[in-house]
Amino acid sequence: MTFRAIPAAFALLATTAPVWAEDLITRNRVGPADAPNALTFRLTAFDLYSADPATAAHFGDLFTDFILAHPGWRIDTQLQTGAIAQEQARIIEQTRAGRGPDCAMIDSSQLATFKEAGLLAPMTPFFTQEQIDDLFPFVREGVTDANGDIAALWWFTDLRVLYRDVTLVPEPPQTWADLQQAAEVVAAQGLEGILFNAGRDEASAFDWLAHFWAQGGELVDDTGRPVFFEGENREKFLSAVAFFADLVESGAAPRRVTALSSYDDLLASAVAGSTGMFIGGNWMYNQIQITMPPEQAANWAVSELPGPTPEQRATGTGGWTIAALTDDPAKTEICAGIAQLYAGPGNAFQGLLPTSVSLFEEFETFAGPEFDVFVSALQNGRARPSVPIYPEISNQIQILLGNVLSGSMTAEAALDEAAAEVMAAYERL
Amino acid sequence: MADVHLEHIDKSFGPAQVLTDISLDIADQEFVVLVGPSGCGKSTLLRLVAGLDSVSSGDIRFGATSVKDLSPGERNVAMVFQNYALYPHLTVAANIGFGLRRMRMTRQQKRAAVLDVARLLEIEELLSRRPAALSGGQRQRVAMGRAIIREPAVFLFDEPLSNLDARLRMQMRSEIRALHRKRPTTTLYVTHDQTEAMTMGDRVVVLNKGRIEQIGTPSEIYNQPRSCFVAGFIGMPPMNMIPIRRSEDALWIGAYRLPLSDAQQRALAGYSNRDLILGLRPEHLRLRPTSGGVPAVVDHIEPTGSETLVYVHHDAQRLCLRAAPDVAPQPGAQVHLDFTLERAVIFDPETELALPQAAAHAA
Amino acid sequence: MRPPPKSWPPTKGSEPLPNAPRIAPPVSAARPAGKLRGARALSGPLPWLLPALIMLGLFYLYPIAEALRLAFTDARLFDQATEPSLDSIRRVSQSAALPVILQNTLVYTVASVLGQLGLGMAIAILVVRAERARLRGTMALRTLVLAAWVIPAIANGVIWQLLFSEAPFGAINSALRMVGFAPVAWLSDPSNAMLSAVIATIWQGTAYSMILLYAALKSIDPALNEAAAIDNATGFERFWFITLPHLRAALLVNAILILIMTLNMFDTILSLTGGGPGRATEVLSLFAYNTVFQSFELGRGAVLSILLLIISLTLTAAMVVFLPRERK
Secondary structure: OHHHHHHHHHHHHHHOOOHHHOOOEEOOEEOOOOOOEEEEEEEOOOOOOOOOHHHHHHHHHHHHHHHHHOOOEEEEEEEOOOOHHHHHHHHHHHHHOOOOOOEEEEEHHHHHHHHHHOOOOOOHHHOOHHHHHHEOHHHHHHHEOOOOOEOOEEEEEEEEEEEEEOOOOOOOOOEHHHHHHHHHHHHHOOOEEEEOOOOOOHHHHHHHHHHHHHOOOOOEOOOOOEOOOOHHHHHHHHHHHHHHHHHHHOOOOOHHHHHOOOHHHHHHHHHHOOEEEEEEEOOHHHHHHHHOOHHHHOOEEEEOOOEOOOOOOOEEEEEEEEEEOOOOHHHHHHHHHHHHHHHHHHHHHHOOEOOEHHHHHHOHHHHOHHHHHHHHHHOOEEEOOOOOOHHHHHHHHHHHHHHHHOOOOOHHHHHHHHHHHHHHHHHHO | OOOEEEEEEEEEEOOEEEEEEEEEEEOOOOEEEEEOOOOOOHHHHHHHHHOOOOOOEEEEEEOOEEOOOOOHHHHOEEEEOOOOOOOOOOOHHHHHHHHHOOOOOOHHHHHHHHHHHHHHHOOHHHOOOOHHHOOHHHHHHHHHHHHHOOOOOEEEEEOOOOOOOHHHHHHHHHHHHHHHHHOOOEEEEEEOOHHHHHHHOOEEEEEEOOEEEEEEOHHHHHHOOOEHHHHHHOOOOOOEEEEEEEOOOEEEEOOEEEEOOHHHHHHOOOOOOOEEEEEEOHHHEEEOOOOOOEEEEEEEEEEOOOOEEEEEEEOOEEEEEEEOOOOOOOOOOEEEEEEOHHHOEEEOOOOOEEOOOHHHHHO | OOOOOOOOOOOOOOOOOOOOOOOOOHHHHHHHHHHHHHHHHHHOOHHHHHHHHHHHHHHHHHHHHHHHHHHOEOOEOOEOOOOEOOHHHHHHHHOOHHHHHHHHHHHHHHHHHHHHHHHHHHHHHHHHHHHHOOOOOHHHHHHHHHHHHHOOHHHHHHHHHHHHOOOOOOHHHHHHHHOOOOOOOOOOOHHHHHHHHHHHHHHHHHHHHHHHHHHHHHOOOHHHHHHHHHOOOOHHHHHHHHHHHHHHHHHHHHHHHHHHHHHHOOHHHHHHOOOOOOOOOOOHHHHHHHHHHOOOOHHHHHHHHHHHHHHHHHHHHHHHOOOOOOOO
16 A cells, blocks of 8 residues: 555645645645634545646645635545536435535536535525626526525536537538538538437436527426426427437438437547537537647637527536535535635636626636637526426436437337326426 | 287477387287386377377377377277266266267167176166266276277276275276176276286386386286386385396305306306396295305394295395295394395396396296 | 263163263252253354354345335435335336336346356366467466456446447447448447447456356366267267266356346446437346436335346246256
């Protein structure tokens, strides 16, 4: 064990280079070990403990400043793995058993479950009304609980956009028909026209939902009851499915989309130059700049997802929140402080999209032309409904997409089956 | 039915040379025993004849046909293994009949053949049992039954009796011989047990370190060992090997003179004034009732009932002799020895080979 | 040791055996007898089995009992306080997905188990033969096959996902194209996806069955094969009459273990296809996993787990019947 610990220790020293910081940031702690007050914080491995030394160092500095400004406190850090659904379920289980963290990063799509379970401590006192009003509408709605309190800080958001190789698709497609036509042109050259996730993963359902939402479709009604399979929603649902199915049938998109369930697969195809377009997350813009040689990256442009008509647009917005799971107001305050640290300077460093307009203006990071596209698309942003039935709806959409796009089922039959499964689950709630 | 010819066979496993220049002709229906210490290559030689291993160079012929490139099945040999190698999940009948699978026989004929063999080996009542339910001797018989049912050209035994107790071994020795008389088949029998070699073989082949030391009838091997190795390996207790010096008309053991007859002097012509080795079987040394001869001191005695083995020493030379059962000198007692030089074999200490002295025995 | 005489204690007048214990006076008789009984209880099998029983109970029986309890509730992962109900069982049995899932499980399990047994046996025989022929590299081959086994199932799924990738640069498809074959829709076509899942599973599980069968093959007396060769048996006959009967027990035990492992295998599929496209590769264990961790339906997940347990137990019991008995 010792010989393994040594390189790890060196790596740690390297990431926490300033002499005084060595004691303040370790693998499981921020702040002096003997501080009288401790807060447990469960975070993902992308910032303070990032594999990228620069990111880790920057967040190290941010946390150091933070902990020096809060004498007497220590943050005990706990990492969560990339298995999001499981990790979030674990947090709920542990919190119920009294062993949960005081403060945790929660996926925005899981926030409803946490709110429903009544586990989140109100953070309202620690924000100004101005700050709250400044949040994007879908964000404010998402973090507000039944009592009208702010239950979490949605510290960054993301959205789905259309990426295209301008040498193959010079103009951004504005409608579904434009997109299919452009993709067919690319496909005729022996490349893949357009790629999107349609495998068994949340990303597939979420990316597709934008097309349902663009028509004004609703997954659930005001009471939280699933309605996507009824009335007008049914038509909208089927036409969004037909949009994807037509892309596959016409050869504009390859059949293999049903095996795609990771944005990394899409990026790989873009880097290989084998696809003309793909539907991806906004964060992939940065990945493209890093992964591709500059002259190739320059060919890739971003635009809002097309709709059935140029006016009907939507994009799914996600991101992460930080919430307090403690009864102790002092701890909640620290947690809110950490959240703000991530929401402002943290995002500015990582290039993640802030959740309020003022932050876009505050930091220079967000000056690039792509952010104009993102901010404008965010006006059409739709978050996943904050209802506990959503995971099951998503699950059924993933199955439906696979069944329809692989030709195993008609869209109608698949929708009926999905509706039956979702309603059976809903009855239990 | 076949005569077997091994011609200049070499066999090596990687860098290890196991057999060197083995040539042997076996007559049809002859029973030949291969004997030697462990590691001498006798089992390897048997496996070469069986076709389980292939020769590195040389040829094996059954009759006029070279079989060196044939598979074991094509050679039409049968083999009895040291651990019998019975198929444990098959009955005795199925074990015996296994080799008939591909013969053009009706099921009835096959059953009759199995029964026939079982009768011959007196194991009829065991036919429906499985090998695990048999005693060692019974397994031995089944293994032989499996071999003889196919009426092979050559019968191969690989130390077949070494897993049996002494009594059963003695019984099986004679049964195998009896079987050979009833079903005469060319047989190659490997053993490390010199008693089996002496009692069973028409001829015995003594192997040492991958080479043939001597081929001969049991009596030739015993009485006229061709080398010090054979003299020491065959015979229980082994031949006494006594360093001597030859003068014109006598042999000298230290200061004691053993006079040579005229015939012996002629046979040893050309070896005057040389150091030689006198090989003498224990039965050819005698206790002398009166003084004279070569003096020796008794170390210990081994009465076996039918005879008494007396171990003595003369100076540093240890000797063994056979005496009548009622002779029982006390350890430490001074005795006097008579040498029956007519039966002695003289070896050259440099080559360790026997000197040509057939005449001496004729006497 | 000599058995005690029939009339024990010895009759009056007869001399007691030198070492025989004297008959204790009646007053103190009770205590030694009690001690003796206690000692006998301690020396029985129970004290030796107790630690194992406690561990089994704690780590096996308790979870099973808990799953059984949950199966009779409609508990959700975040809402476990529920009344007893048959709701979960009703919903599982009425689910339109269940027949598809069970069919997938059947196809996947049968194909994977047969493949792992067959390939494991083939490699084991190859290694044993190569060792007998004193060929070089058998150690390397064994190690290589084992390497597949020590890879975590999730990673195995990821590796095969890369290999099966249908992107123009996908590994297997690129190779196929190079030798002039059309690329295959390994993962996006529903029936191919099942085949791919089976291949990935076989690739990983083969090592395990190879080790078991290798050990069994090594224990076969080589003289048996030689005896059969001398009895003019062909290679196939030797395999059929000698090797296979000897492997029967190993094959059955192997089959049972692989069957259970395969039935419970969901991580490889999870990372390979996630159960898709649609439900094309969703097997029972993955379905149970998804039900609990995607849909948070603890009660239904418990029902599915119990169903999996019943299937495993039934099949195992059926196969144990065929296990060769000890023969006298």
